[in-house]
Amino acid sequence: MAANVSIDPDLCIGAGECVRVAPLAFQIDEDLGVSVPLDPADELDQATLEQIAANCPTGAIQVLIAGVDGRTGGVR
Amino acid sequence: MTEGLLQQYSATIVFDTYEAIRQALHDPNLSRSFDKRSYAEGNIRDGVVSISHGSMQRARRRVENTQFRAERLQLYERELFPKVLDELLDILIDSEQVDVFPVGELLSVVLAARRAGLDADDRSLEQLRRLVHYVDVFSQGAAILDAKDPDAVRALVYETYDEFERRFVRPAWERRARLIEAERDGDPDAEPVPHDILTVLLRHREDPALELLDDGRVVREVATYLQGGTHTSAQTLTNALDLIFAEGDRAEAIIERLASDRAFAQRTVHETLRLRPTTPKMKRRAEADTEVAGVAIPKDALVILDGGRANRDPSRFGQEADRFDPDRVLDPSVPRWGLSFGAGPHQCPGRSVAAGFPAPAHGTDADDSHLFGLIALMLQAVARRGVRPDPDRQPERDTRTERDTRWAHYPVRFERWAPVSAGSPSR
Numbered sequence: 001m002a003a004n005v006s007i008d009p010d011l012c013i014g015a016g017e018c019v020r021v022a023p024l025a026f027q028i029d030e031d032l033g034v035s036v037p038l039d040p041a042d043e044l045d046q047a048t049l050e051q052i053a054a055n056c057p058t059g060a061i062q063v064l065i066a067g068v069d070g071r072t073g074g075v076r
Numbered sequence: 077m078t079e080g081l082l083q084q085y086s087a088t089i090v091f092d093t094y095e096a097i098r099q100a101l102h103d104p105n106l107s108r109s110f111d112k113r114s115y116a117e118g119n120i121r122d123g124v125v126s127i128s129h130g131s132m133q134r135a136r137r138r139v140e141n142t143q144f145r146a147e148r149l150q151l152y153e154r155e156l157f158p159k160v161l162d163e164l165l166d167i168l169i170d171s172e173q174v175d176v177f178p179v180g181e182l183l184s185v186v187l188a189a190r191r192a193g194l195d196a197d198d199r200s201l202e203q204l205r206r207l208v209h210y211v212d213v214f215s216q217g218a219a220i221l222d223a224k225d226p227d228a229v230r231a232l233v234y235e236t237y238d239e240f241e242r243r244f245v246r247p248a249w250e251r252r253a254r255l256i257e258a259e260r261d262g263d264p265d266a267e268p269v270p271h272d273i274l275t276v277l278l279r280h281r282e283d284p285a286l287e288l289l290d291d292g293r294v295v296r297e298v299a300t301y302l303q304g305g306t307h308t309s310a311q312t313l314t315n316a317l318d319l320i321f322a323e324g325d326r327a328e329a330i331i332e333r334l335a336s337d338r339a340f341a342q343r344t345v346h347e348t349l350r351l352r353p354t355t356p357k358m359k360r361r362a363e364a365d366t367e368v369a370g371v372a373i374p375k376d377a378l379v380i381l382d383g384g385r386a387n388r389d390p391s392r393f394g395q396e397a398d399r400f401d402p403d404r405v406l407d408p409s410v411p412r413w414g415l416s417f418g419a420g421p422h423q424c425p426g427r428s429v430a431a432g433f434p435a436p437a438h439g440t441d442a443d444d445s446h447l448f449g450l451i452a453l454m455l456q457a458v459a460r461r462g463v464r465p466d467p468d469r470q471p472e473r474d475t476r477t478e479r480d481t482r483w484a485h486y487p488v489r490f491e492r493w494a495p496v497s498a499g500s501p502s503r
Contacts, residue, residue: 010131015423015425057421
């Protein structure tokens with residue numbers, strides 16, 4: 001089940017928690033100091049994506065699955 | 077000075093369960109600058125990232141987090157620290173009886189100073205001891221709301237900032253400014269610009285989002301990283317030994333296991349952090365009406381997050397959550413250190429330096445990229461020297477604070493200690 005993963009660059013602080021859990025799916029843009037999702041992020045299983053979103057310190061990671069708002073990274 | 081403190085809140089709300097505190101730490105309406113009036117003019121921590129809120133805090137963390145990338149931490153843990161650790165321990169453990177708390181401070185301050193951006197001489201114990209003195213003062217300042225004499229602490233912190241700036245920050249600042257300029261000019265013979273907090277602050281200082289044009293803010297920010305990088309590590313090393321010694325007849329076997337098993341040393345550090353958080357109670361102020369775990373929180377409420385109790389929440393850490401058990405089995409989604417590094421936007425940036433990456437489960441090998449954290453390396457190093465309780469001298473807690481997880485002195489004995497060798501650092 002493919003997901004749509006995005007990161008809000010205004011909220012992200014580049015802590016890199018997502019990169020540590022899924023180094024092939026996220027990377028840090030060092031010019032901006034924020035994480036960006038790569039193509040493999042959309043293919044991660046739902047449990048991993050939920051964990052990554054929940055662990056994001058600022059709730060910057062948004063996961064959309066099958067049209068359902070799966071944002072679990074905290075209240076904005 | 078205390079008349080400016082906000083003494084009255086619209087409500088005081090306490091959370092002490094793991095999930096509620098975790099939610100609260102992620103709530104953007106709960107600010108760490110919980111008392112804006114006390115953090116206004118003259119505040120000892122004015123403008124530092126750890127008490128800031130909102131877009132400025134995020135902008136600051138973006139540039140500062142660059143110093144905590146995995147490749148930089150690997151350099152610290154695998155190259156720089158092991159060398160410093162052995163050299164310094166050979167000097168500091170110079171007899172059978174040693175106070176281990178200042179040993180932990182001196183070990184920790186070397187890399188904390190380097191990461192903060194201070195050009196201290198690693199081989200000068202006089203300089204390192206001075207830096208540890210600053211850390212001690214800044215730690216009192218960081219815990220000022222739990223201080224028994226806050227006005228005295230405030231005065232001492234101001235005086236110490238002056239010396240800290242004059243002796244360490246200004247020379248490091250001027251050197252980095254020259255190097256950054258040479259780099260911008262494309263000077264091929266220029267010395268490389270160091271990678272540290274002071275450097276990134278200077279590189280990005282003109283960015284208005286960082287709000288760093290005031291020199292004092294730069295000094296306080298560097299001080300924050302020096303203090304944060306030293307204090308928790310030294311206290312946790314000491315707390316780990318205290319918990320191990322409390323195991324009585326089992327202590328010696330635990331120490332022998334620590335000496336040979338770094339993954340166990342890491343789990344021991346995590347278990348220590350869980351049971352003995354450096355900041356047992358975190359405080360937040362509601363910037364706006366909000367709700368956490370079904371509890372309505374009005375604007376201007378004081379929110380107390382009892383992380384010490386949440387770290388013993390049986391729903392997350394089992395029915396024997398009070399027991400010291402580095403091998404305890406946990407759900408992988410629950411950090412072994414509990415909430416001791418905070419969570420959310422103020423999550424400790426140095427967590428992976430101190431405690432490494434989340435420990436692999438007992439019986440599982442760590443992969444090549446794994447980091448064990450500097451405290452585990454310190455703990456293993458003292459275990460290898462045969463650390464034992466000192467039956468003749470009692471440990472002393474830091475009585476200047478209400479926080480009961482802080483030590484002032486912790487005498488131990490070493491079964492294996494090395495005499496000072498030629499060419500060692502000056503005393």
